[in-house]
Amino acid sequence: MATTDDVDAEADTYDRLVSRVTRLRNLGAAGEVLSWDQQTMMPPGGAPARARQLAAISAVEHDLFTDPETGNLIAAAEPETDDERALLREVGREYDRREAVPTALVEQTTARASEAMEAWRGAREASDFEQFAPHLEDLVELKREYAAHVDPDRDPYEVLFEEFEPCLPLERAEAVLTDVRDAIVPVVDKVRASDIDPSNPFGGSYDEDAQEALVRDVLDLLEYPWDRGRLDTAPHPFSMGTVFDARITTRFDPEDPVKSVFPTVHEFGHACYTLGLPEDDYGTPLGEARDLSVHESQSRLWENHVGRSRPFLARLRPLLEEHLGVAPAVDALYGWANRVDPDNRIRVKADELTYHLHIVLRYEIERDLIRGDLDVSEVPAVWNEKMDEYLGVTPENDAEGCLQDIHWSSGNFGYFPTYSLGSAMAAQVYEAASEGVGITDRAREGEFGPLREWLRENVHGHGKRLETNDLVREATGSRFTADAFTDYVTEKYRSLYQI
């Protein structure tokens, strides 16, 4: 039985752990600011110093996090509340994983990935998979080694997937992905056969300043809090930050304003999650977003369920008129904003429907590569077969086929699925929110407070207190499935394409 003295000593250990973790989380947050700067503000000459600054932060953070002292504190801490138990669960899981992998292997993989990325660029340029193949083989091998260090007895792909989704069982994820695939393939077939093909209702060229003023007004409309954020441009839009300062970036397409509006709304969704995290828990896992799929669910909820709806587009229309001098009919906007292009072969250009077939294809290939069920040399052929099977098109060459994405060249296996899991989760969460009176309808019409509050209460505000399945169940009342999403896309595209 613990005496008073023991209790103090325990409390002290827990507090020391929190203090240690908080310091390291703040180092990580500093690294994020440096990355933001690199992508938005840094002059090109700054790259060599920035790489070393980021490497220093990451090395120091790694050394201190995996120091045995962290493990000792975790082992000695005796949590007394649910919050303390949740924090300890999260830190403990991260420690066990990171501590299991030798630093030398991490460094070797980073160095190897850096060469592989160079090779990938060259291979894509030349559309020659052979140039990339030996690098991909090495990375697959290194990641298998990595997985074996974490747990030699489990499926290595499952282990890698947990790098991005530490508490969503792969089995659940796979069930969702398979249901998504099986629901979408027939819809794409029907869209391809449909006579309807929405056209670009803009037809002009719009300068960047006018488009920036437009998206700033869109963010105003969404009640983005400018005192806790900012908007900049970046080649690849992203968002980053903390509950105190969650920033958005976007880019502009001179021919198509929709291509800056929706990425902006998407990044707003990420920022909205970050801004809804519990402020008092800043610097600990309890103040952090649950993992990638949940983050992506928030961006896609705002982008697709709110942003691409007719009522929201009706609110966008006067802004288009004001800033760009063009005001397409709402139906024309809706068609264009939701147009499906079954002939597109490039994931990053894909629409809301076909996108997920690109993801499932990558998931199936990377899973089999890591499990050793597929040889690297077979990737181009399998890629093209699956493209034909799922989307009914075949890439002209490897550059627009299996060489199009950077992820594998940087050693990321297990990342791709999180995109589609996010969409599925977005639909399930949005459906649950819509059961509250007027919450989602009012959001589409421009009154966002109730939806934001609902999301904060049911998703954002938990931080990492709940594991993914529990978070979805608490927020929606049922376990995580693809049902809401497949219903949503089936109905949406049935109606739009009259199929």
Next chain:
Amino acid sequence: MATTDDVDAEADTYDRLVSRVTRLRNLGAAGEVLSWDQQTMMPPGGAPARARQLAAISAVEHDLFTDPETGNLIAAAEPETDDERALLREVGREYDRREAVPTALVEQTTARASEAMEAWRGAREASDFEQFAPHLEDLVELKREYAAHVDPDRDPYEVLFEEFEPCLPLERAEAVLTDVRDAIVPVVDKVRASDIDPSNPFGGSYDEDAQEALVRDVLDLLEYPWDRGRLDTAPHPFSMGTVFDARITTRFDPEDPVKSVFPTVHEFGHACYTLGLPEDDYGTPLGEARDLSVHESQSRLWENHVGRSRPFLARLRPLLEEHLGVAPAVDALYGWANRVDPDNRIRVKADELTYHLHIVLRYEIERDLIRGDLDVSEVPAVWNEKMDEYLGVTPENDAEGCLQDIHWSSGNFGYFPTYSLGSAMAAQVYEAASEGVGITDRAREGEFGPLREWLRENVHGHGKRLETNDLVREATGSRFTADAFTDYVTEKYRSLYQI
């Protein structure tokens, strides 16, 4: 005698030290990026997280730098070249100093300074020194304690001065400051008696965008490399960065474009130093700027010796015309850019001449406070007496007297002198450069390459290889004195004010 094995072991120790130091320097550089962001980009809401991120970087850097392992590596390293000896000298000095001071005292001082700064703001608002006095007493005491930890047997002010000027003997600094004071006081008297009083030749109000375009053109004129830098606005202009990425900030006065041009040229001078550091030594003391006085010598050289000269103003004139639609005669510009205001009581608004009397006054007071020769309660009276003695004016109240600067409230004693030392060094360096054929004349007329190269070769490129006195002697051929500066200001103001 060292065997081959011993030599390898030694080399290894030196390399391990460099690698450790480099990692920590990169952490420091990351902190600088965060500070830059805070002052230029960060939304106001971000402050709480930013403070914690900066504190984490600084705590981790401090812990790792003062770790006994650093001391062991320093003790075991056997440098073999001049460069290695210089690096070891710099790291060793820093280690001895930082290791000598208990972390608890550093933290206590930081916390106390934070309260003192609040109190100082209130006291300045109320123009009531009494409100600030107890805080100042505590800080003086804490800094005396600090000095005693570093070296209980030496003058505590000398020890504090070395925080900013680790290798410029205070005796030399004091000789320079005294000579500056004694030369300037009579010149100010004569200026006061002169009938000449240059007036503002602008007379309009100029918007920020036009002024920004102007200073960007000024930076183009100076050949500021935009691929390694950027210009932004900040409430208090500063520069920061690395040899790869040295950024400038400025601010704008609607009534007086000169007030943005010269601060910009000043910050350009700092950036020019940073950009001239040896790239290969990035991350070690050999790739770092020598201390504050040398840095300030570079900013003031460009601002005052180049920027405020007639030939440079003749090049500025068409830019003023282009961007602001106003083109004062060169003589009118010269008079206004160099105007002396002996009635001004505020350091940050002071001209090139009277500025140094503000500095000497502060130096004498802070030196006596730290030495225990002056009581905090005497500060306002001594301040006012010295103002009268040096400048012939008396502040109306403490707000525009001894409460005007933030430095003491943040615990900085020994910092003020570096401003005037920088001006004196600027003049000496500029004079030496002018002995090369056409170097300085060509710079004033807009051909900056030769001056920049001369500075890189004689000042910037050394990094911290030379100690301050040696750097000045190598660059100028003589020891550091006030002579060049006193000659320069005496002649300049004699001619301008016909005295």
